[in-house]
Amino acid sequence: MWQAIKNFYHRMGTPREFYRIAGYWIPIFGVCFAVLFIVGAYLGLVVAPADYQQGDSFRIIYVHVPAAWMSLFVYVVMAFAGAIGLIWRMKMAFIVMITSASIGATFTFIALATGSLWGKPTWGTWWQWEARLTSELVLLFLYIGIMVLYSAFTERKTAEKAAAILCIVGVINIPIIHYSVEWWNSLHQGSTVIREGGPAMPASMLTPLLLMALSFQFFYGWLLFIKARTQALTQEQGSSWVKQIIESKQVK
Amino acid sequence: MNDFNFSEFIAMGGYAKYVWSSWALTIIAMASLVVSAIRKRKILYRQYHQQTQQSAARKQRLARQQSKS
Amino acid sequence: MTAKQSTSHFSSFTLFLRRECFLLWNNQENVIQPLFFFLITISLFPFSLGSDPELLKIIMPSIAWVAIVLAIMMSLNSLFRDDFEDGSLEQWLIGNRSLALIALAKIMVYWLFNGVFLAILACIVCLSTNISFEQIKVLFASLLLGTISLQLIGGIGAALTVTIQRSGLLIAIIVMPLFIPILIFGAGAVTRSIAGESVAGALYTLATLAVLSITFAPFGISFALRNTIE
Numbered sequence: 001m002w003q004a005i006k007n008f009y010h011r012m013g014t015p016r017e018f019y020r021i022a023g024y025w026i027p028i029f030g031v032c033f034a035v036l037f038i039v040g041a042y043l044g045l046v047v048a049p050a051d052y053q054q055g056d057s058f059r060i061i062y063v064h065v066p067a068a069w070m071s072l073f074v075y076v077v078m079a080f081a082g083a084i085g086l087i088w089r090m091k092m093a094f095i096v097m098i099t100s101a102s103i104g105a106t107f108t109f110i111a112l113a114t115g116s117l118w119g120k121p122t123w124g125t126w127w128q129w130e131a132r133l134t135s136e137l138v139l140l141f142l143y144i145g146i147m148v149l150y151s152a153f154t155e156r157k158t159a160e161k162a163a164a165i166l167c168i169v170g171v172i173n174i175p176i177i178h179y180s181v182e183w184w185n186s187l188h189q190g191s192t193v194i195r196e197g198g199p200a201m202p203a204s205m206l207t208p209l210l211l212m213a214l215s216f217q218f219f220y221g222w223l224l225f226i227k228a229r230t231q232a233l234t235q236e237q238g239s240s241w242v243k244q245i246i247e248s249k250q251v252k
Numbered sequence: 253m254n255d256f257n258f259s260e261f262i263a264m265g266g267y268a269k270y271v272w273s274s275w276a277l278t279i280i281a282m283a284s285l286v287v288s289a290i291r292k293r294k295i296l297y298r299q300y301h302q303q304t305q306q307s308a309a310r311k312q313r314l315a316r317q318q319s320k321s
Numbered sequence: 322m323t324a325k326q327s328t329s330h331f332s333s334f335t336l337f338l339r340r341e342c343f344l345l346w347n348n349q350e351n352v353i354q355p356l357f358f359f360l361i362t363i364s365l366f367p368f369s370l371g372s373d374p375e376l377l378k379i380i381m382p383s384i385a386w387v388a389i390v391l392a393i394m395m396s397l398n399s400l401f402r403d404d405f406e407d408g409s410l411e412q413w414l415i416g417n418r419s420l421a422l423i424a425l426a427k428i429m430v431y432w433l434f435n436g437v438f439l440a441i442l443a444c445i446v447c448l449s450t451n452i453s454f455e456q457i458k459v460l461f462a463s464l465l466l467g468t469i470s471l472q473l474i475g476g477i478g479a480a481l482t483v484t485i486q487r488s489g490l491l492i493a494i495i496v497m498p499l500f501i502p503i504l505i506f507g508a509g510a511v512t513r514s515i516a517g518e519s520v521a522g523a524l525y526t527l528a529t530l531a532v533l534s535i536t537f538a539p540f541g542i543s544f545a546l547r548n549t550i551e
Contacts, residue, residue: 045275046261056265063278086548103285110281114274121270138498145495152485161548162481166495169477169541173499176530180502183526184509223285230293237300246300 013090015232016241022225029222036215044208051205058205060118066213068111068132070220071139072174074104078146079171082164092232094160097167098150099227103220105143111136131185135178142170156235333418334426341430344403351399352434355392359439362388363446374450381450382460382511385443389464390504393471394496396435398489400427400479401546410483414550420543425535428476428542436468452515459514459524466527467507473538474499480545503530 011017044062051058078097085093115133116126127133146163153159201209236242264271345351366384367377404410413420444461478496482488510523 041275045271046256050265055267057267057270059264059267059271060274063275067278102288106281106285110278113277117270117274117277121267138501141494141498145498148491149481149495152482152488152491155551158484158549158551162545165477165541165545165548166481169474169499172537173502176502177498180505180526183523184505219282223289226286227289227292230289230296233293234296246297247304249297 013088013092015091015095015236016239018092019229019232019241019245022229026222026225026229029218029225033215033218033222036211036218040208040211040215043204044212048205048208049202054122057118057121060114062208062212064111064114064118065209066216067107067114068136069213070216071104071108071111071136073217074100074107074220075139075142075167075174076171078104079167082167086161086164086168091235092228094164095228095231095235096224097164098160099224099231100220101143101147101150101163103223103227105140105147107216107220108136108140108143112140129185131178131182134181134185138177138181139174142174146170330419330422334422337423337426338430341427345430345434348403351396352438355396355435356438356442358395359388359392359442360446362391363443378450378452379515381447381452382456382515383508385447385460386464386467386504386508386511389439389443389468390471390500392439393435393468393475394493394500395489396431397472397475397479397492397496400431400476401483405483405550410546411550414547420546421539424476424480424542424546425539428472428539432469432472436472437465440464440468456511456514459520460511462524463507463510463520463527466524466531467503469531470503470527470534470538471500473534473542474503477538477541477545480542481549483546484549503527506530 012021040062045059048059050056078100081093081097081100084090085097112133115136119128119130119133120126146166149166150159150163153162233242233245262268262272363384366380366388370376370380401410404413413423440461443464444457447457447460475492475496478492478499481495482491485491506523506526510520510527513523514520
């Protein structure tokens with residue numbers, strides 16, 4: 001069992017094997033994402049009853065909360081990938097980390113923008129310095145920092161390592177940031193109208209949320225594989241397997 | 253679902269502006285990620301083919317020059 | 322063996338403390354420029370907010386905190402720059418001294434000359450708005466504790482970007498989100514003391530963060546230097 005995991009891990013670590021295995025998973029992830037997204041959107045927008053306090057405006061939750069979860073999830077994935085890349089010098093780990101950055105930043109942006117759109121009808125303002133939104137904003141800054149740092153280096157290998165280190169430092173800081181923002185917000189006593197999507201939610205409202213969250217996960221995996229494959233091809237240009245693959249593709 | 257009313261669905265209980273704009277924004281942002289990923293891949297292929305064509309042309313030219321001399 | 326090793330670690334630590342003190346003494350602009358930058362920044366706020374003494378009395382400590390965060394951010398660029406350019410950084414990398422310890426010594430000296438001086442200057446500036454002595458004490462304590470963490474965490478950013486020319490703005494971008502918790506607790510301590518609330522929690526948290534950064538940041542700095550300098 002352990003040997004099998006190790007073998008799989010090593011195979012995924014080489015760009016060539018990654019390209020092959022990812023190519024197998026891409027259609028599966030794509031279909032899962034599309035089906036779950038459509039079902040989740042249908043259940044969330046049509047079937048789920050309106051909230052007794054917030055009316056139909058709560059339906060923003062089905063994009064806001066999954067995006068916010070994903071923004072954190074992607075960052076943790078990046079930190080793990082960065083650590084693996086630094087410890088075992090694995091090429092694919094760095095590729096996964098770097099290609100995740102723009103996806104995670106987009107999720108963070110979605111969470112911020114939809115949170116703001118949700119805030120307008122519930123708080124009356126587009127932006128309130130509420131703990132969770134503020135943490136999300138800081139997370140966006142962290143993502144921007146990693147992307148800017150990566151693009152500042154001319155040498156790709158140095159850029160990867162520097163971005164990975166910053167990513168790990170950031171992931172250690174995330175709990176501290178979260179705690180500090182929470183403490184800071186308790187001073188202002190902001191009215192948190194947005195309730196946590198906890199078990200208090202009826203199933204008809206919770207199911208679409210979980211479906212949407214799952215579909216966002218599949219979206220991330222799907223896009224990550226697509227982007228990582230391109231990146232692997234770009235980095236391995238010149239080796240024969242890349243030539244074979246590219247030559248088999250027709251360009252219009 | 254028998255009493256599904258389309259205009260009511262679009263109206264979103266008066267919150268149409270916010271609900272639809274946030275859903276649209278999400279879909280546009282995700283779509284733009286996909287589009288950029290596909291475009292990157294296409295650029296890679298195109299660059300590769302251009303390079304191979306150029307190097308092939310160069311080889312031909314060199315061969316011609318050598319045969320002349 | 323271990324005793325000998327620890328004494329050699331200690332002696333190299335003190336050696337580097339002395340070296341850094343000497344270098345800073347010769348490059349006094351590294352000490353003076355952040356102080357001027359701080360004064361200029363803090364004097365900009367009354368121009369934009371108005372000169373209402375009651376308002377300034379409440380917000381001056383928070384402004385001082387922001388100005389100090391900015392001053393430290395600006396000074397980070399020069400932290401490893403000279404050592405990188407004259408090659409001593411590469412010598413440390415191949416030498417058998419602990420790079421983490423060297424980094425810690427360096428930043429301790431910088432803290433002594435930048436952080437502590439900035440804290441004193443901030444207290445003098447805030448005294449002019451005639452806030453109570455109690456609050457000045459809280460401000461001073463929070464600044465002393467906070468600037469340690471700021472400089473150590475900022476040191477990681479400086480180490481990551483040491484090979485990049487014109488890295489000033491880049492350091493600010495990557496380090497700013499990491500500074501936010503310290504700014505929150507530092508400025509929060511003073512704000513709470515003005516509101517008459519207990520400040521112990523904030524100060525303890527700042528002290529915890531300082532201890533955590535003293536423990537871990539030097540290793541982060543040495544790791545960053547090792548991985549970015551080829």
